[in-house]
Amino acid sequence: MALFNPFNPNSTVTPALFAGRSQQMLQILQKLAQVKRGMPSNFIFHGERGIGKTALAKLTLFMAESRDPVFKDLNFLTSYYSVEKGQHFKTVLQAVLNQLTDKLPKTSIDRLTDRLGDLFKKGKFSFGAFGVTMETSPEQMELPGIDGLEQYFKDQALSVLTNILLGIKESKEGERYDGLLIVLDEIHNARDIKGIAQLLRSITTTLDVNGLGNISFIIIGYSEAIHSFFEGDPSARRSFDTIHLTSMPPEEAKEVLTKGFDQVQVKYDSNELDTKVQVAGGYPHSLQVLGHNLIEVDTDNAINSDDWNEAIGNAARELQTKDFSNLYDFKGKPKMREEIMNILALVGTSVPRKLLAKQMGKNIYSPSSLPELKKSGAVREDPESGNLLLHSSLFRSAILLHVFKKPGAIAEPWMRTAGNIIKILQERPNEE
Template sequence: MKINPFTPNSPSGPGMFAGRINEIFAVEKIFLQTRANKGHGFLLLGQRGIGKTSLLNLLKYQGEGSITTINEEKLNFLVIEIDITKETSQYSLIKKIELALKRKLARTEPTRKLFNDIWSFLGKIEAAGIKINTSKDVDEELLFEEFSYSLADTLKRVTNKHTNSRFDSNFDGILLIIDEADNANKELQLGSFVKLLYERLQKEGVQQLMIGIAGLPKTKEILIESHPSSLRIFEELYLDRLSDSDINYVLNRVLEHSKEINSDETVIIDPAKDLLIKLSEGFPHFIHQYGYCAFDLSDGKTITEENVLNGAFGSNGAIEKIGDKYYRDDYYNKIKVESYRQVLTIMAEKLDDWVTKKYIKSKFKGTEITLNNAISALRSRGIILSKEGTNGTYRLQDKGFAWWIVMNQEKEKKIRN
């Protein structure tokens, strides 16, 4: 039995970085600026499945020096990674940063003592009985000041090669990666947090901090709402869909990887490859999921068009798996009203083409007020997209969402009958 070369459950599969050279190069320049004490951040935006986490992993390896940059620079950044949930408060965010730094820096007794001294203010708060996920009874302004000074002190010690009172390792700077930032709640005030942090560090004369924030496109609005000028500290990078030639490159890389791990060659016939490219819609994760299911149905030597079709649309196939991962939450958990789902079902008839409100209304079973409420709710939650510069025209995020909705409707009909 051959090992499946496609990796839909891994954020860094073969060929995942096709077409991302401009974004990689832009972040590499920020690394060099940060190393020169002129740090700022980058904002990585894109739809689910577009490859944000994979790119973050690559940038992490570059920052740590595991791999060189495009210009063959070897960096030495202290990289810490933080995930945000809907429950993350400013206090818990600070605590997560402190824990990540402690894990990387406090490895010997002397450095552990030094670290605990610098971050002692958090110990005092914990001693007072405050839970990690709350800010109750905590003076947030004072908390932020203490945090800023502690981070500035840490930065000075990890980047200064000449002081005796430093940690065991010396670094070019600190890269703080904040993923899933679209989960940030209003109380966290993420935009204000990072903007004021950079200003405080600048006053302290230490700017060797680089913050990378990644999330869905709505992350940009979350930052602006928190602080209108927070975007100024970020290089904004939007990951778009890959071109057909990029997807073709991914498939060729996967086939090369298959030969490496299996010794024998696997071939995708041209019609099957064209169908995989069409189905993936430019999403790196999708091509790996469709490819994985097609490979499983093949003889391991040749992937046919039939393998691709059955792997995509069959029971427990790629569309079902992608839907469970990316669409089910939008369709069920974010929508509690059946009329909202009715709008999505009508739009799914047109796949991801633009659909007018007039067309939706012609098929909608309900009042115009109910329809207006449904469209407004779906837009505000990012489930449907509005056509820029045109009123009353909308579409679904991608064809995969439409296919999943249609398949889901058919499955529900069978259950009812």
């Protein structure tokens, strides 16, 4: 038995076990090195639930604070904040600024006390107009004329950030920082999401012009929310680098498992890993569930075929009972609906509707098939191209875990259909 289980789907992976995403890491690192030199840079991380947004942010924070030559000797003062449902952005920024000051050296605190007066009392910020806003009803807040308050808030935030940045630059050796890194997670929860991009752009641009561009914001949210985030201010798009996280390629997915195995010195057969890792569809959350189950069932510090079979079964049950029992019948005899979903899961990319119908040789348009799948949300159809895609990567993994659990799945007709579609799409990628 392993000493402990290195996999945990319910927590955010530690830097030592963080796997893959090397391209994204490099991009972020290069930008942060520029921020260190006074060129501000902001990021958006977006992607579906469980795809690894928070994990990437945690790793970024680690690199930014590391003072390690491997990570460009970065030494940022950082803050991470997760937005609560319905939270107003002012309270978010206020909390972030307070988090930052809690980490500041004493000389910088003195500076804030001297310069900011009423805004900064007893080591805490509270924005002047903030109290007024809080007592204003949501309806009133939408009224014209409230803009004056918004302006006041922005000016206060700017003045606080200016003083923090000046403070960390003036600090003595050893207490100095390269700049500020502020991570705002779950931005889709913010009540006033539409104004945020504009506000942040305006703040970072002003700081930049004043020679204080050592600041970076990372905004994290679901892809659907990113649209509204930019809606208020189209030019804000230019001041954000967008990182869209999708499923991991097989090499990276394998690394998630091998890093965990290596950490607790559990052996594995790498050929077997090559094929078995596919059941998770490159989805980090499912990989953690799978890894966790593998370590749980293993008894001799070596992952063998029985361990794989048992762990895949357990992982599948875990995922299937969560959200997907109403989208896919995991228990009964598979109907055409399930066959369509099996094929989409196996192919892994979006499939043109016509190609699917032709290859299956069945009427997928009968009311109980495709139309119902679209209605339940199990399958999405791109209105322009007519391409079909499964609900989510997590759903895809649940299906893959389910179909590969059964012996003899390889002989199923839909398995062959999926193989044909993959081949056709590879030969004619423009069909996609």
